[in-house]
Amino acid sequence: MVEVLLAALILVCSSVSCGSAGGYTGLPALGGIYYYQYGGAYSGFSGADGERAQQLDQRFYLLKLPIARAAMAVGGCLLVFPCVLILVGVLGVPWHFPAWLLIECTLYIVIAVGTVPALYYFLHSLLSVYNSSVCKEREQLYQSKGYQGFWCSLHGAEIAAGLLGCMAAMAYLLSAGLAVRDYRTVHEQKRKPLQV
Template identity: 30%
Template sequence: MKCSKVCTTRGILKFVEITVNLLVLICVGASQASVAGFTSSLGGLGSFNLNWAYSPFEGTELQEVRELDMQFTQMRAPCVYGGVAFSLTAATLTLVFLVVGAKPIQQLRTGLLVGECAFSLLASLVYLVAVGLYLHFVTQVNSTEVCKRRERLYARRGYTSMNCAVQGGDAAVGLFGVVASCLYFASFVVCILAIRTVRAFQRHAAKAQHSLKGNVGDRSVRNHHAVHRTSESSHNVQALATLV
């Protein structure tokens, strides 16, 4: 029963971790889309047009807005590339451990579980660092003169959402990142329990096998003694018959 609970908990945690990684990926893209502006590249992920049918900007002001949009999205591009690459890598490795580790308790190897524990602990720590770096980088970009000029231009036309505060998408990236870190740490703890369970199972199996070999050996010795006694009895009977 304990083995079954540990294996089930490991599988559930891995599935939830993959889901949270995908949510981080979605939030990274959504955050970049929400601040991209009128016609600017989403860090190499395509283009976004806030209002293709009508533009409140004209002439030199429109050109300035486009240049600022392009500069701003290019400055945020490392967040997009880093967030997408990191979340996809974490989700892929978690999926690998989920598939490879989906075995009965008697087929699991401690080497695989040790690797899984190391990955879970590393992912937990790196996710915290990645969230801190992501928010720090976003804050630095938002404090630049490019962001402030862009904010003023959009505010003149009533677009107050294009401000230099931390956006909801960025906050969601940080939130789901912290959740992922907690999940990976919980997975590390469960993995340690799984190692202990597998080792206990292996010791029990080895003990049972040793006991079985001992019983077989005892029966063999007893059979040998019985055959020896039967042989001696036959010899004695034969000797008596000869004397008679």
């Protein structure tokens, strides 16, 4: 259940990166509360600045989109895997086929080890987007109009996704150890003579 929870949180945190097609200028298109919260559509932007902000928002969004989609795909796969293992356990496969637990252990180790380069790629790719000229120009444009929060640095959800990925890797290593222990237990139980 811990693996399911971690995977769901990774999926949610990853989806934040591709949640909006634009920054401030993309919000008024949604209408309602966003319009008033930010002081009206294009407040502080006029003419060429407004168009430039919109272009930069769109380009920045497109730079982050592949990374966010990849992270969401990994989160989805991490969510499906423990659910399948729960189903396998409910069906009693480990009792009837104890070698399954060794296969499960191997899969846990592969996923845990594979998570490390995936996290590196995720954070490295995001940092390269934040170091891009598009992000720097976007940050300067928004700061010139007095808007805060458009900085070129990792935000909380992206940092949380990275930390949750580390926790998931540790959980999978722990699960690998538990699978080996369960294999030994099942093996010993099957060796005992049946008591009538």
